[in-house]
Amino acid sequence: MAKSIDVSDLNIYYGDFLAVEGVSMTIPARSVTALIGPSGCGKSTFLRSLNRMHEVIPGARVDGKVVIDGQELYAPEVDPVEVRRQIGMVFQRPNPFPTMSIYENVLAGSRLNAKKLKKHAADEIVEKSLRGANLWEEVKDRLDKPGAGLSGGQQQRLCIARAIAVEPQVLLMDEPCSALDPISTSAIEDLIHDLKSDYTIVIVTHNMQQAARVSEDTAFFNLAGAGKPGRLVEMNATRKIFSNPDEPSTEAYISGRFG
Amino acid sequence: MTTTATTGKTRQRKGDLIFSGATRIAGLTILLALAGVAIFLTLEGLPALEAGPEKLQGADSIVAYIGPLLFGTLLASAIALLIATPLAVGVALVISHYAPRRVSKSLGYAIDLLAAVPSVVYGLWGIGFLGPQLVPVYEWLEQNVGWLPFFAGPASSTGKTILTAGIVLAIMALPIITAISREIFAQTPTLHQEAALALGATRWEMVRLAVFPYARSGIVSAVMLGLGRALGETMAVAMVLSASGIVTFNLISSDNPSTIAANIALMFPEATGLGVNALIATGLVLFVVTFAVNFTARAIVARTEKGNR
Ligand SMILES: Nc1ncnc2c1ncn2[C@@H]1O[C@H](COP(=O)(O)OP(=O)(O)O)[C@@H](O)[C@H]1O
Ligand SMILES: [Mg+2]
Numbered sequence: 001m002a003k004s005i006d007v008s009d010l011n012i013y014y015g016d017f018l019a020v021e022g023v024s025m026t027i028p029a030r031s032v033t034a035l036i037g038p039s040g041c042g043k044s045t046f047l048r049s050l051n052r053m054h055e056v057i058p059g060a061r062v063d064g065k066v067v068i069d070g071q072e073l074y075a076p077e078v079d080p081v082e083v084r085r086q087i088g089m090v091f092q093r094p095n096p097f098p099t100m101s102i103y104e105n106v107l108a109g110s111r112l113n114a115k116k117l118k119k120h121a122a123d124e125i126v127e128k129s130l131r132g133a134n135l136w137e138e139v140k141d142r143l144d145k146p147g148a149g150l151s152g153g154q155q156q157r158l159c160i161a162r163a164i165a166v167e168p169q170v171l172l173m174d175e176p177c178s179a180l181d182p183i184s185t186s187a188i189e190d191l192i193h194d195l196k197s198d199y200t201i202v203i204v205t206h207n208m209q210q211a212a213r214v215s216e217d218t219a220f221f222n223l224a225g226a227g228k229p230g231r232l233v234e235m236n237a238t239r240k241i242f243s244n245p246d247e248p249s250t251e252a253y254i255s256g257r258f259g
Numbered sequence: 260m261t262t263t264a265t266t267g268k269t270r271q272r273k274g275d276l277i278f279s280g281a282t283r284i285a286g287l288t289i290l291l292a293l294a295g296v297a298i299f300l301t302l303e304g305l306p307a308l309e310a311g312p313e314k315l316q317g318a319d320s321i322v323a324y325i326g327p328l329l330f331g332t333l334l335a336s337a338i339a340l341l342i343a344t345p346l347a348v349g350v351a352l353v354i355s356h357y358a359p360r361r362v363s364k365s366l367g368y369a370i371d372l373l374a375a376v377p378s379v380v381y382g383l384w385g386i387g388f389l390g391p392q393l394v395p396v397y398e399w400l401e402q403n404v405g406w407l408p409f410f411a412g413p414a415s416s417t418g419k420t421i422l423t424a425g426i427v428l429a430i431m432a433l434p435i436i437t438a439i440s441r442e443i444f445a446q447t448p449t450l451h452q453e454a455a456l457a458l459g460a461t462r463w464e465m466v467r468l469a470v471f472p473y474a475r476s477g478i479v480s481a482v483m484l485g486l487g488r489a490l491g492e493t494m495a496v497a498m499v500l501s502a503s504g505i506v507t508f509n510l511i512s513s514d515n516p517s518t519i520a521a522n523i524a525l526m527f528p529e530a531t532g533l534g535v536n537a538l539i540a541t542g543l544v545l546f547v548v549t550f551a552v553n554f555t556a557r558a559i560v561a562r563t564e565k566g567n568r
Contacts, residue, residue, distance in 0.1 A: 056456055058360070085459030095454040099472040108468060109458040162458070 003069040003169040004029040010064035021229035032201045034211035037221035042230030043204045051087035052080040088163030090173040094155035096147030103143040109166040133161035153184020173203040220250045304540035310533040331516030336489040338425025347436035355444035374434035382498030385427040390418025397511040415513040419501035422510040432485035443477035476560040483556035497521035519545045
């Protein structure tokens with residue numbers, strides 16, 4: 001189920017503005033890859049180019065190649081809607097559908113894929129996904145209540161449950177803990193640990209301890225200067241990045257000398 | 260520094276007082292005007308209870324007089340909303356979510372212009388153009404689906420039917436419903452739209468998952484405002500409708516119920532004595548219906564909004 005991702009020479013634009021330039025990297029399967037870097041360096045932009053969410057912004061486009069399991073993401077015959085069904089995404093701010101119940105939130109993706117879902121199958125997906133997101137015990141008695149009534153951390157786990165309910169190959173997370181308290185954050189970090197045996201996970205984080213705790217590999221992005229596009233400076237095993245990085249600017253960033 | 264702060268504070272307090280006084284007066288004025296209208300309509304309408312058939316265009320009592328008019332008003336408005344709502348919501352969606360920015364802007368302007376057209380013009384267009392154009396359609400309806408009571412016929416040869424009136428009213432209600440819906444669609448949080456897209460929703464699925472649930476109560480208010488326009492519209496209906504004061508669901512014949520507003524406009528110039536009171540009584544009924552519509556709309560909006568939380 002999990003797939004590795006090969007990115008080569010990717011340039012990402014907003015209209016005429018080149019936001020991210022020349023990224024090449026290989027993201028291994030069944031492993032957690034963290035993206036770090038100062039704000040504005042294009043981490044979110046890059047992440048959103050991996051499931052073709054970037055292009056929903058008017059004027060936004062990319063050139064270059066992203067290959068997942070031999071399939072080129074930006075080939076002309078590829079339907080972005082299909083891509084997004086295979087690659088789940090969790091956003092910075094929890095965004096369950098406010099009018100839907102917890103139950104229906106989890107099923108939202110499955111209902112798109114298969115219109116007719118038997119009650120029994122639906123129940124199974126809901127329980128499995130909520131268990132997968134470590135939320136089942138907390139909400140099993142109020143599945144018909146609106147998702148918006150949960151706490152921020154629970155809402156974020158509900159969003160993770162919604163994303164994994166369709167069993168995607170890849171899970172993208174954009175600073176999933178930045179709006180959460182420390183306890184919810186640690187619940188989500190535990191969850192990421194559990195999920196990596198099944199999913200290829202890419203997580204953007206501004207918290208370097210978090211990158212060190214959850215990821216196998218880390219990619220450091222940086223801006224060459226004000227107004228210049230963001231670039232990938234270095235990608236290495238997380239242990240190496242945090243102990244003995246190849247690039248001096250990586251060293252400077254993780255030791256807190258800027259950013 | 261401290262002194263200026265204190266004087267600033269007191270001055271602001273005085274400003275607050277004046278402002279709150281002004282708003283309170285404005286609010287009271289509106290309430291007084293409303294109450295004044297209600298009292299006037301009631302006092303002037305009550306004597307009509309005694310009116311005889313000669314003052315009620317042949318009806319036996321005021322109730323028998325108002326009934327068909329109320330029926331006609333509601334029927335014409337219902338037709339108008341049935342046509343206008345899906346159209347307006349569709350156009351609003353095209354403007355907010357489908358068309359490229361330049362196209363949607365000009366489309367928006369065009370719709371707004373529709374709102375600026377005086378109702379007499381709609382009336383003229385209705386009798387001069389739309390009605391005659393619809394005659395063959397009505398004939399076709401009578402021949403092919405005449406077994407439905409709505410299209411029993413005989414088809415009007417002038418096109419001056421309640422269906423034509425309903426269509427004209429729909430076009431008049433369209434701009435306001437479109438404008439409000441479009442505003443609300445455009446305000447749907449990006450967060451929820453992206454949540455749907457990231458799950459692999461097509462644009463239409465995204466609209467159903469994120470936009471409609473967010474906009475539901477807004478659409479209800481928009482439709483109610485459109486209904487307000489349709490209920491109270493006078494000139495266009497008076498011109499377009501050939502009314503005979505009957506109660507029927509037959510939408511395409513030349514025997515049609517009239518509406519309260521159109522009836523007042525047509526009859527008032529020649530009304531005398533209790534006839535005037537009778538017309539005012541119908542006005543009171545229209546006033547109450549409009550009030551009830553607004554109340555219901557508010558109740559619906561309040562309930563769906565509570566559901567959102
Ligand atoms: N919707 C957008 N339209 C135009 N420019 C954008 C948009 N979103 C982000 N950018 C620009 O792209 C660059 C990278 O932003 P982003 O990917 O959000 O950075 P990060 O997530 O690393 O903080 C920034 O210069 C930002 O101003
Ligand atoms: Mg970001």
